[in-house]
Amino acid sequence: MVKHASWQEWRCAEARSWIAVPDQSDDKYSRGVLGVCTGSAEYPGAAVLGVQAAARTGVGMIRYLGPAVVAQLVLARRPEVVVGQGRVQAWLLGSGMNAEDLGDAAPDLASAAASGVPLVCDAGALDYARLATGPTIITPHFRELAGLLTRAGASVNPATIxxxxxxxxxxxxxxxxxxxxxxxxxxxxxxxxxxRFTVSHSPSWLATAGAGDVLGGILGALLATHHEQLQTDAQALPALAATAAWVHAEAARRASGGGPIAALDVADAVPATIAALLAAPTAPSETAAPC
Structure with missing residues (x-):
């Protein structure tokens, strides 16, 4: 694995400035409304994990679109979620969906992609990034990126990536x-x-089912809380992505304590992780590890 000098390691000193802290004048709308179109009958947990992570990251409101059976599971975990269409300021799309069998989700994904608001395109929605009219980030793993690039005409396999x-x-x-x-x-x-940014301090225990869904929720929340800035500042998107990855990795470290974790543990550790980040000394860290 090669890491060239042009890549900057993202640390707590950088991440801290990309956490939106509400003040007394804020309400649920000014804090950001995240639309979530994720999950499926086959992978309903992806929606629950992403919504839980977004809620724990500090977004003002979450709207969920998806199968009724999945929506019931989401509401069982987060009863404050609003189910159905409405105004949103960012979208999280595709986690827990199969791109070859999107079914009723396809029109919702296409509409969200064309909405002009910031997008996180994951898993089954990766190909919808080409329809995007707003700031867009894709979140593939090696196999997904290989497939996406091959469909775009740059044939490559996961091992090469x-x-x-x-x-x-x-x-x-x-x-x-x-x-x-x-x-x-x-x-x-x-x-x-x-x-070019990297986040390198993830514990090995984070290689667990659903961890990517949690990352998507954290990232979606950060995009929603910074939706106004994203419309005018192109550099905000990679910085927010790196901050989401940092928070994800550090929440995993906090939840693990050196032992095994599950994805929901990581989501539930996000508030304490953000609190510690905001309370940390302002001097830059000497390492990629926690503040």
Whole structure:
């Protein structure tokens, strides 16, 4: 695995400035409304995990679109979620969906992609990034990126991407014209302007089912809380992606305590992780580890 000098390791000192802290004048709308179109009958838990992570990251409101059976599970975990269409300020799309069998979700994904608001496109919605009219980030793992690039005309296999994931994240950003967050033991974030960030301190216990769904929820919440800035500041998107990856990794470390974790543990550790981040000394950290 090659890490070139142009890649900047994202640390707590950088992440801290991308956490939106509400003040007394804020309400649920000014804090950001995240639309979530995720989950399926086959993978209903993806929706629950993403919604839980978004709620724990600090978004003002969440609207959920998806199968009724999945919506019931989401509401059982987070009864404050609003089910159905309405105004949103960012979208999380595709987690827990199969791109080859989207069914009734396809029209909702297409509508969200064309809405002009910031998008997180994951799993089954990766191909919808080409329809996006607003700031967009895709969050593939190696196999998903290989398939996406092959469909875009750059034939590659997952093993080749694993040999130099940073280079392939950069190529994907250039070819697809979107910000890329490439998941793995190191998270690689690249955008078409040449911005390059890494997050490298994830505990190995984070390699667990549903962890990517949690990351999507954290990232979606951060996009919603920064929706106004994203419309005018192109550099905000990779910075928010790196911050989401940092919070995800540090929440996993906090939840683990050196032992095994499950994805929901990570989501539930996000508030304490953010609190510790905001309370940390302002001097830059000497390492990629926690503040």
């Amino acid at each position: 694993a040999e130099d994931p940073g280079a392939w994240a950069g190529r994907a950003a250039d070819l697809l014209g979107v910000t890329v967050l490439l998941k793995g033991s190191v998270t690689w974030i690249a955008d078409p302007t040449g911005t």
